[in-house]
Amino acid sequence: MIHVDNLTKFYDSFCAVDGISLDIPKGEILGLLGPNGAGKTTTLKMLTGYFPPSSGTIAIKDYNIQDHLLKIKQMIGYLPESSPFYKDLLVYDYLDYVAKIRGIPADERHTRIKYLSDLCGLSHVMHKSIGELSKGLNQRVGLAHAMMRDPEILILDEPTQGLDPNQIVEIRKIIRKIGEEKTVIFSTHILSEAEATCDRIVIINRGKIVADGETENLKQAAGREAAIQMTLANASFDAVSQTLKPIDGIESIEKIDETDDGRLSVKLISRSDTDRREEIYKMIKAMDWILLEFYQEAKTLETIFRDLTRQINKEN
Amino acid sequence: MRQFTHILKKELKDFFATPIAYIVITIFLIVTGWFFFSTFFLYNQASLRNFFNLLPLIFAFVIPAITMRLFAEELSKGSYELLMTMPVTFGDIIIGKFLAGLxxxxxxxxxxxxxxISISFLGQLDWGPVIGGYLGAILLGGAFSAIGLFASSITHNQIVAFIVGAAICFTLTLIDKMLFFFPEAILNMVEYLGADFHFSNISKGIIDSRDLIYFISVIFIGLYGTYLVLLQKE
Structure with missing residues (x-):
């Protein structure tokens, strides 16, 4: 569907995007993650045809962006970062203008606007001017704007920015729903959001792709080691250390905390390809310790993200 | 329908939805009305010549005030980005906005x-120069709109756009009154550059192809300049 090859963008001498290549099949929800200034927005802007890349190619279906810019613009719906609309226009007038410019025939226009206003929860503000709306409502106007022509590809730049938690859940629902049939690309720096919404995640840092994979795979790949935390009573750290260390696959044991009333918290680091929870439990049972807490730390994208982006920043 | 008509309509809606339109029109009417009628009865002639004489000078600051927001506002608010990601060409945008100004x-x-109309009741009004005058006013308005549009495209700041636009329009209006500063060799050329010179020809009721070509070229240069600026922004 979308084929990006060696995409590079220079702002004067500053390289914002450095040789990004991506293949995005139809119907995928792709999350573009990265710290601030990583080149997310620049990449998205090039995909929408707002400005041309310094080098590299973008092709959507069989259309090359250099030669078929207008055609590609018709296929893409775009929500920019700060939803900058004409503040003086009424919401209805603005959507009507977008409908016209997107070439929706006059007899379908009204139904389409009605449908989108219901979908995005705008029905009660259609008669207000855009300048009066709150940030969240503005974002919804942007979403309606982006979806006007029922585009095959939806590009959203930080769609949930500035929304309250309820609205975020709603917007995510909308994105998932659209993603069933359409290709959606969105950028975010909120990891849980990407985790909850995307089929595939691409992490970029300093203009380069540092990780690219399906959300699940990426999460698994991250955990080369698994951590188990437990809290015990009636046990000393030395004893625990001696008893559990011999279990195959346990690499280290750290003391996290020990309270005066004899509660001990430890963290066991093991290789993630082995699951030693049963053995650990049996050992504890054999001793006279009281097990108060026992849980495996879930590997989140957050850890991967931090590892990947921090490492590279350190190298440079 | 062509894409530029949607942009034209949106610009007009935006313009008339805000007070700017009414303020600019009111000021224009007060200024022209006052200057024209304050001396009208002294001349004791049923003609609009004085009105049309005033027009270029007043247009030179009123039209840049109308056109200053056309691009500068989009650039500063970022809506230019939205516009550029919609299926429109530079041509559509420029023509749409130019026609909005016009x-x-x-x-x-x-x-x-x-x-x-009211003067025609007072005396024998010669309609030739009046029709020529209005035709010239539209051409002049077009030329100044194109200049104003260009000024608006080069900056994010509406005030800068206004000042640059007004400066160019004033220069074109006044240049043929400053002929004594120029060496004799280029006098004709400088005079030909003056918007007021061509406008006064048309407003006498003489429609000469040279004057038409002048206005059309100014419009073309203004719009082409805008096109180059937009191209540069990529």
């Missing part, structure tokens, strides 16, 4: 039709 100028001129 329509606003025409809307501003419309109430002044009351002058010739």
């Amino acid at each position: 329509v606003m100028t025409a809307a501003m001129l419309l109430p002044t039709l009351a002058y010739p």
Whole structure:
């Protein structure tokens, strides 16, 4: 569907995007993650045809962006970062203008606007001017704007920015729903959001792709080691250390905390390809310790993200 | 329908939804009305010549005030980005916005039709120069709109756009009154550059192809300059 090859963008001498290549099949929800200034927005802007890349190619279906810019613009719906609309226009007038410019025939226009206003929860503000709306409502106007022509590809730049938690859940629902049939690309720096919404995640840092994979795979790949935390009573750290260390696959044991009333918290680091929870439990049972807490730390994208982006920043 | 018509309509809606339109039109009518009628009865002639003499100077600051927001506002608010990601070409955008400026100028001129109509009751009004004058005013408005549009495209700041636009329009209006500063060899050329010179020809009722070509070239240069600026922004 979308084929990006060696995409590079220079702002004067500053390289914002450095040789990004991506293949995005139809119907995928792709999350573009990265710290601030990583080149997310620049990449998205090039995909929408707002400005041309310094080098590299973008092709959507069989259309090359250099030669078929207008055609590609018709296929893409775009929500920019700060939803900058004409503040003086009424919401209805603005959507009507977008409908016209997107070439929706006059007899379908009204139904389409009605449908989108219901979908995005705008029905009660259609008669207000855009300048009066709150940030969240503005974002919804942007979403309606982006979806006007029922585009095959939806590009959203930080769609949930500035929304309250309820609205975020709603917007995510909308994105998932659209993603069933359409290709959606969105950028975010909120990891849980990407985790909850995307089929595939691409992490970029300093203009380069540092990780690219399906959300699940990426999460698994991250955990080369698994951590188990437990809290015990009636046990000393030395004893625990001696008893559990011999279990195959346990690499280290750290003391996290020990309270005066004899509660001990430890963290066991093991290789993630082995699951030693049963053995650990049996050992504890054999001793006279009281097990108060026992849980495996879930590997989140957050850890991967931090590892990947921090490492590279350190190298440079 | 062509894409530029949607942009034209949106610009007009935006313009008339805000107070700017009414303020600019009111100021225009007060200024022209006052200067024209304060001396009208002294001349004791049923003609609009003085009105049309005033027009270039007033247009030179009123039209840049209309056109200053056309691009500068989009650039500063970022809506330019949205516009560029919609299926429109530079040509659509420029023509749409230029025509919006021209329509606003025409809307501003419309109430002044009351002058010739009321004057025609006072005496024998020669309609030739009046029709020529209005035709010239539209051409002049087009030329200044194109210049104003260009000024608006080069900056994010509406005030800068206004000042640059007004400066260029003033220069074109006044240049043929400053002929004594120029060496004799280029006098004709400088005179030909003056917008006022061409406008006064048309407003006498003489429609000469040289004057038409002048206005059309100014419009073309303004719009082409805008096109180059937009191209540069990529």
